[in-house]
Amino acid sequence: MPKTARVLTVGATLGASALVVGAATAGATPGTSDEHRDGGRGHEVTLRFDVVTSPFSYTDLGEPGPSAADVIVFHDTLLRNGRQVGHEVGSCVVVEPSGLSNCSAVLTLDGQGTITYAFENAPPPEKTLAITGGSGKYRTAHGDGTFTESGHGTGTLVLSLTLD
Numbered sequence: 001m002p003k004t005a006r007v008l009t010v011g012a013t014l015g016a017s018a019l020v021v022g023a024a025t026a027g028a029t030p031g032t033s034d035e036h037r038d039g040g041r042g043h044e045v046t047l048r049f050d051v052v053t054s055p056f057s058y059t060d061l062g063e064p065g066p067s068a069a070d071v072i073v074f075h076d077t078l079l080r081n082g083r084q085v086g087h088e089v090g091s092c093v094v095v096e097p098s099g100l101s102n103c104s105a106v107l108t109l110d111g112q113g114t115i116t117y118a119f120e121n122a123p124p125p126e127k128t129l130a131i132t133g134g135s136g137k138y139r140t141a142h143g144d145g146t147f148t149e150s151g152h153g154t155g156t157l158v159l160s161l162t163l164d
Contacts, residue, residue: 044143044161044162049156051156053075053077056073065097067097069094070094074091091103101121104118105117113136115161127149137163142162145158
């Protein structure tokens with residue numbers, strides 16, 4: 001493999017790995033309610049997680065090295081005060097050799113339901129997430145979030161949800 005392809009592969013691998021990594025505190029903080037167009041009231045909640053990741057899988061399906069059609073999959077553990085409170089699974093499809101990827105994930109909180117989200121995986125240390133739905137306690141969830149990479153396989157996931 002040429003040196004450039006190796007560098008891109010390592011960069012994409014580290015970027016995806018850092019995206020889905022973190023380490024030890026999750027909390028939920030209620031926010032304020034807002035009026036909704038149907039006249040009802042929504043309940044805002046902020047969920048904060050440290051995430052511990054298992055090694056993700058990178059499948060080279062396109063041209064050798066990072067390229068369109070390559071796939072990354074991951075499975076992470078979500079923690080609160082050092083205790084597991086759930087997990088998340090996701091996948092990313094690489095769209096260009098820089099490692100730019102289109103990703104989606106499902107976060108499952110033990111006994112509460114799921115939250116789904118999508119994001120663009122790119123080199124910056126902070127990723128912006130769009131909440132795309134949920135189930136159980138989170139069945140009406142919408143909002144956004146961020147994943148901030150801290151380096152060395154750590155990061156923080158923060159979701160800002162409105163529950164109708």
